[in-house]
Amino acid sequence: MPRFFSNKRLIILLVGVIILVALIGFSLRDRERVTLPEQLIKDAAGVGQEVFSKPAGFVSGMIGQADLLLDSYAENKRLKARLADYAAIRSEVAALRTENEELRKVIGKQESLRAYNPIQATVIGRNPDQWEDRLILDKGANAGIAENMAVMTADGLIGKVTLVTPLTATVELLTSAGTDYRVSALVQSGSGEIHGLIEGYDAERGELLLKRIPSEFDIQPGQQVISSGLGGIFPKGLVIGEITEVTTDEFALTKMAYVKPAAEFPMLDHVMIADRIAPEIEPVELRPESGEAAE
Template identity: 40%
Template sequence: MPPFFSNKKLIILLASLIFLVALVGFSLKEREKLSWPEQFVHDTVGFFQVVFNRPAQYVAGFFENVNDIRNVYEENKTLKKHLRDYAQLHANYDNLQEQYTSLKKQLHIDSVADIDAYNRHVAMVSARSFDGWNQQITVNKGKQQGIQNGWPVVTAEGFIGKVTAVSQFSSTVTLITDPKSNNQIAAEVQNKDQVNGMIEGYDADKNVLLFKKIDIKAKIKKGDEVVTSGMGNVYPKGLLIGKVKSVGTDNYGLTKVAEIEPAAAVNRLDFVNILERKTADSGTDSKGENGQ
């Protein structure tokens, strides 16, 4: 026997290689059924794929869900911020719309009889004291804009007061609803009798102006409108002051006294008109006026 065939290890190795090549060649052939070794290997690999793949999928899904929750949280924060911004924008829009409406109203007071005898200075209410809410307001126009002490102040709803202090860029307006004011306003009732009297004082508890010095025989009733009479040339004739709420007599029974509900809502003022009387020469009044 040749020496080659006497080496058992070499023969076994050669036989194994031949078997392996034959097995690979057999596996590569197209056929419908797998051999039992192939089935064993295929099932074993499939089992371990299931064992290791399922936990990996669960872990990957868990982290994916965590990431989705984080994204939803961030989107929710952004959405809430947008909602807050929208609410603020809506509030700003409502405020601007209210100011625009108020300003627009101030440009339409031409129904007053002699309003053409006055120049109008539209001013914005810049400040008012909480304690003196119905007493005074501060507006954003002063000496630099030509404002002078004593000029009447109105809104589209009616007469509200007069300028009582002026600085360079702002002015103080004392309202007709100031109970401490000693201001007297010549007024008349708009009826066929044209009853005259004086607005003297304000009752804060009743929210009424006191219309005094009315002739005891004068005919005046609830609901009659009271306007400025123009006497004294301080205020334009025909500025609406309010409506008669009740009528009585003074303590001595010599004159009538009427309670007047103010026409202008002085508790909510955004813009006002400051009236400047025109003159024949310059078109404006050279000095402020005080008095009744």
Template identity: 60%
Template sequence: MSRFLSNKRLILLLLGVILLVALISYSLRDRDNVNFAERLIKDTVGAGQSLFSGPAHFVTGIFDNVDSLLNTYKENQHLKGRLEEFATVQAEVTDLRSENEQLKEIVGKEADLRDYNPVQATVIARNPDQWEEKIILNRGSSDGVEPDMAVMTAKGLIGKVSLVTKTTSTVELISTQNPNYRVSAMVLGGAEGVFGLIEGYDAERRELLLKRIDAQIELEVGQQVVSSGLGGIFPKGLIIGEITEVTIDEFGLTKLAYVKPSADFTLLNHVMIADRAMPDGDEAEAVEEEGS
């Protein structure tokens, strides 16, 4: 009896498998229409999918949005960091380009100083209270620097060494308010042999004062003023500035000219220190006057 039941179950299982295969084969056929049972199953499954897919997509969208926000935040922080790096690099490049241009100008200027011993130097300190009067350089006696050596930029004359240590030197600018500071100067253009002395600085106009010019000599605005070389300290022909105005001095005996400096005293970085042998003979007196 048990064997009969076992065979019956096997037969029913085989019939079920055959029926299932037949249904699958029937459902996979290319047909334009579906029967009622298939339509019912498809509608039921579709409704279930719609019911669960909406919330699932909503939750998935929330996580996707959060993930996108986190990624955007990280990318934003990264880009900010790169932007700061770029700004820093750009500032360094600009500074290096400016420094390179200054050094090129200085190197080119050395060709005009064959009779001197130009020493390149860098401004390392500046007193805010004496911003337009003194600067400190990174060259001293160990580099051959001595007091009264002329100091200039590629744009023109700026002053002379007033104090020297082993590794540094202090430069007194020609824009100083020191009444005893004089520079022997010469006016180019027009009549030859027009000499005078740079004495003083007009802080309001930010211009040098060229004094002791013969009242009979005609000067014009725009004429260039250079060092005469007669003092023995400053090399001849270094540009000092340009005349902007000519007047009669307070005593009415000589003329006074306002000179706009060629060098920018507010922006000094790289400079040159020049030395030359002291002159003999007639130039000795000029040396005394200019160095006093």
């Protein structure tokens, strides 16, 4: 026993433990007031928590906002991609609808050709320097196309084939500036058919010139101009355009009319070439004249 109490360190430790337990038990009791040391400890702990919790909460909030912004950016990017795909699909659908309508018109126009075998083709080339003069088609001699065949759209006549290769064909348009390019045309009026020639193009007005109309005939704006079929190249009855103005030539001997083309020359895509079918000639049965013996 004496050796036990002689150990001062052990005695101090035991006393400290007893005091600590007493303080814990004292602090756990329900009390209306706390002691000054407790107040100091609680205030220090509160201040420490506030000092550390606010920056931690701010940083946590910033990280959350950054994650939200990143998610919003990624979602916005996905939506934009879907919108771009949707716009591309809408554009493709609109183009297909337009192409389908054009092809339907072309197919419906075949019945009016009668003595011509229609060959469908697509425009694949157009020189910017000769935009109003020529275009290139994706079919040529291998498809049965030859020079001087008439070319048209569902809206009306546009020109004729002037050059052919095995796989392509070059078309000279009615708007060509060529001085020797003429198309026999007519205007249907109450007095009958009035003939003239499509000869020339007014680039400023964007209209064809119908010339050599006899001065005694009366033609009016609004009347339709069609191909006459007399030249042997263009079928009769193909729409060329509509008269917008009537004047006289420089010598006042014949009339001239401005014709607005029925076809949209700047927007040519699908066309049709008229392959003329040679008329069949019925064989004539030769009968022997009287007095000659039949073989």
